[in-house]
Amino acid sequence: MSYYKPLEYIVPTEDDGMVLRTILQKRMGVSRKLLSRLKLTEQGITVNGERKYIDVKVRAGDRVAARMEMEVSDDILPQPLPIDILYEDDELLVLNKEAGMIVHPTHGHYTDTLANGVVHYWREKGESFRFRPVHRLDQETSGVLAVAKNPYVHQQISEEMQAHGLKKEYVALVHGVISSDEGTVDAPIDRNPLAPHVRIVTPTGYPAVTHYRVERRFREATLVRLWLETGRTHQIRVHMRHLGHPLLGDKMYGPGGTADEVDKAAAEGRIPEADGSQQWDGASAPLSEGIPVADRSATQPQAASSVCQAASPAADYGLERQALHACTLGLTHPVTRRRMEFHAPLPADMECCIKQLAQSEGAHEA
Structure with missing residues (x-):
């Protein structure tokens, strides 16, 4: 054994x-x-x-x-995929996940995930661990991701996360010009009963708190730094949409995206709103040319820029995915008890987007 x-x-x-x-x-x-x-x-x-x-x-x-009995991820196919390792020791592996890569195999997507690449990396080293990511990153989000190598480490970091002890810092590009230099979005989040894969802000949802600070303003976009107190699914994306400044390139929560289409279909009576028993899958409505933020529900503040009228302006700046990057993760090492911080540099596509925004629109510092 x-x-x-x-x-x-x-x-x-x-x-x-x-x-x-x-x-x-x-x-x-x-x-x-x-x-x-x-x-x-x-x-x-x-x-x-x-x-x-x-x-x-x-x-x-x-x-x-x-002593914990060794476990392996026999259900994950090892694949020689490129992985960017920021830190590794006997208990912890910290990676810089690239945008577009799913973290863990899911139904219908069993290969080409971060887990496949990590399991292959361990096998090549003659090591066997179970793939245990301690937090989540959406497929299109890039940046720092920690993987625990045993149940104890996973438990310790999970408890620290629940106690709001983790430092999770992100950088994002959002539509419109945010007027305040900094702020906090304290708005509960839950599934949309009409489309459970979409999250919404609702008074009956789970507590969710996001802090933000403006780093740079462009004519029709803003570069922001964000910190999370909680870790709800799609939290930053939902909160920025709620603020009236959805992320550039966000196909679900951006202008004309899935969330807008669900709202529009419900407003037009194409979805029964009573109990959400009939769920919308997008089949009843093609993507529109974009829904202005002002046309959303009354709880949504209006965006500060007409850029939100465009269906996919992010593509104009060379970015084809949501402009969100997990730049910093701070945690207490479960074994050494040493406080550690890991940093992932801004990826090339977001750097390119920022340069194009500055060149084509002009910019001024926050």
């Missing part, structure tokens, strides 16, 4: 006589779920090399070890 690198703890004098369960949960940060797995694993929990029940008391100087 193969194991991950063990977690170890030397019992200090102040913990003399403490119950092993308490050491594991309070001192080593082992969750109840992981503790249950360790109890069923041969040599999963040991004190000075001997397997012990978790109700025994430990003494100062004892070496407590937790």
